[in-house]
Amino acid sequence: MNRRTFLKQTFLTGLFIVSSKITSFAKITDIISRWKIRTVEDKTPDIDIQKFHLKITGLIENKLTLVYNDLLNLINTSYTSDFNCVEGWTVPGVKWDGISLNTLIKITKPFYSAKYINFYCYGNKYTESIPIKEIRDSYILALKINDKPLDQKHGFPLRLFYPDRYGYxxxxxxxxxVFSNQREIGFWSKYGYPEDGIIIK
Structure with missing residues (x-):
């Protein structure tokens, strides 16, 4: 290979790498631009991760209190799925990493009387609930989006994600x-939104 051919191939290789990085950045930028932030809180909760802990309790054999690093070590599910809002907009191709709710069930060992998993959030306004019998492996406690920890406006340090349910x-x-025999009515369901939130296609 002569020097001219070598330099040409090196240049083309470098151009491809730069182009790939630009394309990747463009995709991330496009995803960010499509994401409309929705919150019922007066302001985004400012959570001190050094003081954060997740309490898991209710009708279960193993009650837990987990810090952030505990949750990171439990991540066992990763996949790419669109985020769909009931308002009609979609953020396509989001990579999600988190803990399967089925894993949570295996760890905590709910009693037979437990029929629902109820979720409570910082700000004390938002609640959500899902019947245990409906849970799939893809229903997760999400800790990362596109290989990065959730940022504050997207629910840091922890949020739910169901690929077949609307964003609310x-x-x-x-x-x-809290594992319970009673359902905690979700925040938006109190205002008439369907409790199951299944995406209509």
């Missing part, structure tokens, strides 16, 4: 999970 079911800033 994906409660942000979760601080407590």
């Amino acid at each position: 079911k994906s409660a942000k800033w979760i601080k407590k999970i």
Whole structure:
């Protein structure tokens, strides 16, 4: 290979790498631009991660209190799925990493009387709930989006994500999970939104 050919190939390789990075950045930027932030809180909760802990209690054999690093070590589910808002907009191709709710069930060992998992959030306004019998492996406690920790406006440090449910079911800033025989009516369901939140196609 002569020097001219070598330099040409090196230049083309470098151009491809730069182009790939620009394309990747453009995709991330596009995702960010499509995401409309919705919150029922007066302001975004400012959570001190050094003081954060997730309490898991209720009708279960193993009650838990987990700090952020505990949750990171439990991440076992990763996939790419659109985020769909009931308002009609979609953020396509989001990569999610988190803890499967089925894993949570295996760890906590709910009693037979437990029929629902109820979620409570920082700010004390948002609540959500899902029947245990409906849970799939893809229903997760999400800790990362596109390989990065959730940022504050997206629910840091912890939010729900169900790929087949509208975004209003994906409660942000979760601080407590309670296994119960009674359903905690979700915030938006109190205002007439369907309790199941299943995406209509």
